[in-house]
Amino acid sequence: MKTQTTPLDDAPEVLRTVKGILIETVSQVLGRTPQFNEMLCIGNYPNMSMGWHQDGERGVGPVVSSMSFGGEAVMKFCMHKKYLVxxxxxxxxxxxxxxxxxxxxxxxxxxxxxxxxxxxxxxxxxxxxxxxxxxxIKVPSNTKKPILEFPLPGTGALMIQFGPSLNKRYEHMVENKGIARLVLTCRTLE
Structure with missing residues (x-):
């Protein structure tokens, strides 16, 4: 996968604007202001899905927030296998x-x-x-049973993941429904 990194202060204005919207919304919802210092920009082709994964690498703060542009999607969460058992x-x-x-x-x-x-x-x-x-306990062969599922309605859909162990204990995936989709995700890396 080809990637490109740019300091947030040097990023295009539209990305800085989205970051500001996410910070303001998270502040209103959680009552605390996140110190986002990273933004991931991910593009998905029509009907493409992002498989089960965690955003819990070392140093990721307790708040991850995204804004979607383009098509609708469905986000699902399941418990990580080791916590399930x-x-x-x-x-x-x-x-x-x-x-x-x-x-x-x-x-x-x-x-x-x-x-x-x-x-x-x-x-x-x-x-x-x-x-x-x-x-x-007999562990089922398919441990990827969603315990939470919700729609992301397309352009302007905003999602906030909060909790210091959310991305440690749970995995998530996104299924795109139809047209292409761009997702801007802000997080804090310590």
Whole structure:
């Protein structure tokens, strides 16, 4: 893929204008002003899709915001496989204290957590029961089951992703519907 990088201060005026609109909108919606220092410009041909991916590389801030121009699209989110099955702890181990909505055996994990909180289980008992539950889970071959799906209505569609772990724990994809589409995405890289 051929890419070109230009400092934001030297970017064409239209890109700086979109960045300003995204900053203003995010400020109004979240009540905090993002310090965007990167803009990605991505063009998609008609009916082209961007497959499942994360924008969670090291140093990406908690806010990612995009504006679309052109055709309509649908954005979908699914839980990253390791969080779906309950991994994601230190060193890839079990995440005993993080039970995400939509993960496999969520109700059973929450029941175990309730026993820990109530004092019925101590930490050792809880971890043993959690491991036993995890070992009994059959992981489906297709873990890319959307848990959130929403339309991006075309030119002027604005999307805000917010949360320090959103792009760590979840993946997303975009399916274009019809005509070509240009997406300008602002983020903060530290």
């Amino acid at each position: 309950g991994r994601g702890g230190k060193g890839g181990g079990y995440a005993y204290d993080t039970i995400l909505p939509g993960c496999l055996e969520e109700e059973a994990k929450r029941a175990l957590m309730a026993k820990l909180v109530s004092g019925e289980y101590n930490e050792k008992q809880y971890r043993e029961q959690f491991k036993a539950l995890m070992n009994s």
